Amino acid sequence: MSDAGDFIDSSLQREGDWHRAAAARARLGSGLDGRELRFYGASVGAVRGTVRDALRRHTGMAHDDITALSSELWEVPVFERRLAAIVLLQSRLTVLGNLDLTRIEGFVRSARLRGLVDPLAVDVIGPLVEGLDVLGRVRADSVLDRWVREPDAWLRRAALLSPLRALGAGAGDWDGFVRHARAVLADPPGQGPDGPVVREAISRVLAELARTRPELRFASADV
Structure with a gap:
């Protein structure tokens, strides 16, 4: 050690x-x-x-x-x-740079716990992506797009929660969040103990933004 x-x-x-x-x-x-x-x-x-x-x-x-x-x-x-x-x-x-998302992805995959995945997403992944230059941001966004399509519910949760801090502060990629959320909602609800964690992430983002940025609209009836 x-x-x-x-x-x-x-x-x-x-x-x-x-x-x-x-x-x-x-x-x-x-x-x-x-x-x-x-x-x-x-x-x-x-x-x-x-x-x-x-x-x-x-x-x-x-x-x-x-x-x-x-x-x-x-x-x-x-x-x-x-x-x-x-x-x-x-x-x-x-x-940190966009290449570090590979290491962080491994952390998310092995965490499988809200108390670890959520701070990774909100406090590390989101701010890391927001701080990248244009080329780094494009590459990082492609990683998050892949996470949303992964069968691993915790990676999908991390991708959905990652823009929360920036969105709440009046910045962030709202269109990207909507695209990811719609992709998730188009799939049948997951089975097993990890099933609820993805839709729960969408609900959390929408609930927090309803207080801080009510002008952002999303049809959340299926969440």
Whole structure:
């Protein structure tokens, strides 16, 4: 384990509490990636503070350092470690590019949990795409178009939620969201435990935009 990874993991374990871990498991679930997701019981505030402290201790981390550390943290199926990986990427969005969507796609596929997929989509994927230049944005949009057509419900959810922050702020690609939402709604509802997560993402975006941007209209009767 790297020094930064060891620091983050050790700090999160010290911040853990078994009562909070049990409550988090009951609230969030344990994921469906074939491995049991564990919980240290560290608070979200502790996760954010730990990542901030790690970046202060290990200054000058470049793109490859950040992405390697995020993968190191994600590899062990512990909720707080994976959340720390998300916070790390969120903290260093300016060093990320459209090619990093491949790594993030792997995170989404293995997360299979709202508590991880949603912050990845809203706080990392969406802002990353919004910050790209024209060519990078075209390439990233093609990735999101592919995600929406994937059978993996969590990738589809991530694609749908990714523009939420920008749309709420008065920017974002509304037409792109509508196109993706209509593609999803044209399919029969998914079966199994992952079935509701895609339409639920559309409902969340529309509910939040109804408060902040009521001028945006979408026929949501089928959501």
